[in-house]
Amino acid sequence: MAKIKSIEISGIRGIKIPLSLNLNKNSILIFGENGSGKSSLTDAVEWYYSDGVEHLISKETGVTKGRGSLRSLFIPNNEDAFVNIQYSNNKLNATKTIDSSLEVTTSNTTDYFKDYLHASQSENLILRYRDLVGFIVARPGEKLEKLQNIIGFSAVTDIRGLLKKSAGRIARNIRAANYDNQKNAQQAVVLENLGQNAYTDDQLFAGANQLIKPLQIEKDIKLHKDIQDVLKAIETKEETALLEQISFYTKVGENLTEIIGNIDSIHSRYNIYHTTYNELQKDPENIQKLQLLALLKEGQSVLKNDVVLDDYCPLCLQEKSRIELIIELNERIKELEELEIEKDKLGEQGQKLKDILRVNINTIDGLLKERLFKEETQAKLLEKVQQIKTSLNAFSDELKKELIAKDLIQEPSKIQIDKKDISELAKQAQGTAKTLTESKRSNIKFQIYTKLFHAVTAYNQYQSIKRQQEILTKQQVTFQLLFADFIKRQEEALNVFLEMFSANIDEYYTTMNPNEKIEDIKLVPIKDKNDDLVGITIEYSFFDETKTPPIAYLSESHINCLGLSFFLASVKAFNKQNEFFILDDVISSFDRPHRSRFAKLLTDKFSNYQILLLTHEQGFFELVASDVKSKGWLLQDFKWSKENGVGIVEGITDIKERILKKFEAKDKEGLGNYIRIYTEKVMKEIAYNIEAQVAFRYNEINEKRMAAELLDVVHGRISKKGNGLKDKANIQKLKGMPMFIGNVTSHDNEFTESIEDLAAIWEDIEKTIHIFYCDGCRKFISIKYFDNVESKIRCGCGKLTYDWKK
Amino acid sequence: MSNKIKSGKQIIEEFFAEIKKIEGADKKTVEILTSLYREGKLTDTNIQNAMGQLFQQDLVTKEE
Structure with missing residues (x-):
């Protein structure tokens, strides 16, 4: 798993000049006041991994995914902004660059790196304060979705949805086609022409043999081919027009019979739809609530997408905590959920009606294509058939009406399809077909031909419809079986996950909140009445009583603890590529004991991980700095200046390295200033270790002690306590140097130096420092190593030892 | 845990x-x-189309 050796960032957000963090795989605690640019580091890493910055996306339009706000406005157009990360595995080292046209390039183009980056995108690498409680305050359905995304179950949910949708769609198609009704219509034609029903070939052949008996042809029908042979043998070319007419009326009768079989179903589905629609519409509050629901959901999305970051309501502009607002919105949405379920039910009822209407309108459209409808003699029949289509369309029009727009829909009695009329029409058509057939009573051959032809056509239709029904039913059953098997697998896996994941959340939470009566924190799946998994809720035991959801009982600080525990459990469970993570200002709402236990949790339970812990709270920084430092963490301050943007407050070693490099390059630019800063820092350490006292100042000003003042107090202290140390250190000589006589910034100093002057000054400073600092044990002489018997002060190893008065 | x-x-x-x-x-x-x-094409539209084709194939096969 990857850890970070170093990060270098330039031109991103508040970072103008390159900012380097040499981590060497260590964890780091970073302090920076608000606005110092800590989050520039987090944004840069988020962009590096995900190509966008979530909280910047809402500030932009288009598809730039926050990149427009990512590049610092203060860097010139010809300069690229970049993030360079060096990893413990150097095959991953890469620089990601964004130019002024927002074009992004990555230096590492290997598949190895691409795979790593892709896999890292689903890992939990960054947690910001604003995202801390996202999961905890989310609604159950959102919790399920979020969790499934984190654990890579979103693809599982997609496939589950596809299987369910496919099974549902096929079932709906089967219902809408009303195959049994279609089969009955065909059997009615068979019965009419054959004098008996025919459900099997044998029944058809037996009926056909009976029908052709009067022809006295010596033919025993045993196969379908035999029927075709008989039809061919008795076909009379002269009666084609009559036959077309008989076929036409037979089809009209058959199609209308089919429609008649669906009318009751259309009416009853419309009745159900009408009842639900009116129930919802009856109470005007429902409409208002549905409109409100749309608004609340929009508001929730505004808050979650960080369109509003500060603690105020975006509608009324009153001050209100963002978390409280989200919780309140969730509760109000939950109250309206029942109404939403009713609205969804209405949608489903409408869809069922639409499906059956579609099938019947298609039947009518097919019928209207019959050639004979173009003849004037059929005008009346055409009009009647078109009227049926109009009455079917009337239902479709009602379904288009909007509940929220307060549209009224027709009473069921007002748009009834006249079943009696259509039955009459069907009977007339069947009667006409029969009459036409019998009009050639003397022509037995013609009569038998017509009857056999129509019986066979209807039988084949019947078989075809039966096959369609069988095939679709087989598909539907298959999808149902696959769905059942799939949800079993999904639920088993989810339960295993929830059980183990809950145990980790519980462990982390109780580590941060020991001796509280909150125990056994669990993530629990929620199912609906159809046994479908619809959400996840958080349960815990409080004084031995099960409570859910947590937000109603927990303080903001406890909710945040729960959020942190969730994130940390996710890191442990799912980060496979990366062994580091960033926590950006996550402890804002914690009190002192929580903060201390949180730091302990990180150092104890996540000691294998590299953690980048950012805070703007000096109190927290000071509280945990010594603890984490003893565990090998690095400490760092961030600062912001108008000239340089975000920068690092450098440590002594960094500054010394910079000074030596400048000497090597004979570059005197800024060198005097670095020497002064270095001397100030070292003198602070010396003053601290020998307990040289300076006048009291408040924190911020205390940080800005000048070299001259520090040199003075160190000189005063060693003059008083040290025996001969004063002469060795020769601080007076340093104090006389022009660069230390002046103000905080070297710009106020009139000293114009040459590189040789600076080298001489540097040599004297180094000599002085080495009186106090031991290269062997890398420690300053200190009061904590004071030998009370010998009255001597020394460094950690004793190589530097001086007399020191008690 | 994750194992x-x-x-x-x-x-x-x-x-x-x-x-x-x-x-x-x-x-x-x-x-x-x-x-x-396996082809990475498991979408609702593709399932719908494939099931439609299978329906037609089955219909023809049975009629034959």
Whole structure:
């Protein structure tokens, strides 16, 4: 798993000049006041991994995914902004660059790196304060979705949805086609022409043999081919027009019979739809609530997408905590959920009606294509058939009406399809077909031909419809079986996950909140009445009583603890590529004991991980700095200046390295200033270790002690306590140097130096420092190593030892 | 902890590896779904189209 050796960032957000963090795989605690640019580091890493910055996306339009706000406005157009990360595995080292046209390039183009980056995108690498409680305050359905995304179950949910949708769609198609009704219509034609029903070939052949008996042809029908042979043998070319007419009326009768079989179903589905629609519409509050629901959901999305970051309501502009607002919105949405379920039910009822209407309108459209409808003699029949289509369309029009727009829909009695009329029409058509057939009573051959032809056509239709029904039913059953098997697998896996994941959340939470009566924190799946998994809720035991959801009982600080525990459990469970993570200002709402236990949790339970812990709270920084430092963490301050943007407050070693490099390059630019800063820092350490006292100042000003003042107090202290140390250190000589006589910034100093002057000054400073600092044990002489018997002060190893008065 | 947990990908892979063993499921439908998944084309539209084609094929086969 990857850890970070170093990060270098330039031109991103508040970072103008390159900012380097040499981590060497260590964890780091970073302090920076608000606005110092800590989050520039987090944004840069988020962009590096995900190509966008979530909280910047809402500030932009288009598809730039926050990149427009990512590049610092203060860097010139010809300069690229970049993030360079060096990893413990150097095959991953890469620089990601964004130019002024927002074009992004990555230096590492290997598949190895691409795979790593892709896999890292689903890992939990960054947690910001604003995202801390996202999961905890989310609604159950959102919790399920979020969790499934984190654990890579979103693809599982997609496939589950596809299987369910496919099974549902096929079932709906089967219902809408009303195959049994279609089969009955065909059997009615068979019965009419054959004098008996025919459900099997044998029944058809037996009926056909009976029908052709009067022809006295010596033919025993045993196969379908035999029927075709008989039809061919008795076909009379002269009666084609009559036959077309008989076929036409037979089809009209058959199609209308089919429609008649669906009318009751259309009416009853419309009745159900009408009842639900009116129930919802009856109470005007429902409409208002549905409109409100749309608004609340929009508001929730505004808050979650960080369109509003500060603690105020975006509608009324009153001050209100963002978390409280989200919780309140969730509760109000939950109250309206029942109404939403009713609205969804209405949608489903409408869809069922639409499906059956579609099938019947298609039947009518097919019928209207019959050639004979173009003849004037059929005008009346055409009009009647078109009227049926109009009455079917009337239902479709009602379904288009909007509940929220307060549209009224027709009473069921007002748009009834006249079943009696259509039955009459069907009977007339069947009667006409029969009459036409019998009009050639003397022509037995013609009569038998017509009857056999129509019986066979209807039988084949019947078989075809039966096959369609069988095939679709087989598909539907298959999808149902696959769905059942799939949800079993999904639920088993989810339960295993929830059980183990809950145990980790519980462990982390109780580590941060020991001796509280909150125990056994669990993530629990929620199912609906159809046994479908619809959400996840958080349960815990409080004084031995099960409570859910947590937000109603927990303080903001406890909710945040729960959020942190969730994130940390996710890191442990799912980060496979990366062994580091960033926590950006996550402890804002914690009190002192929580903060201390949180730091302990990180150092104890996540000691294998590299953690980048950012805070703007000096109190927290000071509280945990010594603890984490003893565990090998690095400490760092961030600062912001108008000239340089975000920068690092450098440590002594960094500054010394910079000074030596400048000497090597004979570059005197800024060198005097670095020497002064270095001397100030070292003198602070010396003053601290020998307990040289300076006048009291408040924190911020205390940080800005000048070299001259520090040199003075160190000189005063060693003059008083040290025996001969004063002469060795020769601080007076340093104090006389022009660069230390002046103000905080070297710009106020009139000293114009040459590189040789600076080298001489540097040599004297180094000599002085080495009186106090031991290269062997890398420690300053200190009061904590004071030998009370010998009255001597020394460094950690004793190589530097001086007399020191008690 | 993570060793006992199945990833989403594992669940799906296992499902498609064992899909043929599901009793009562139509073999052709199963084959179509498996090949759509393997080709990375398992979408609602593709399933709908493939099932439509299978319907037509089955209809022709039975009529023959």
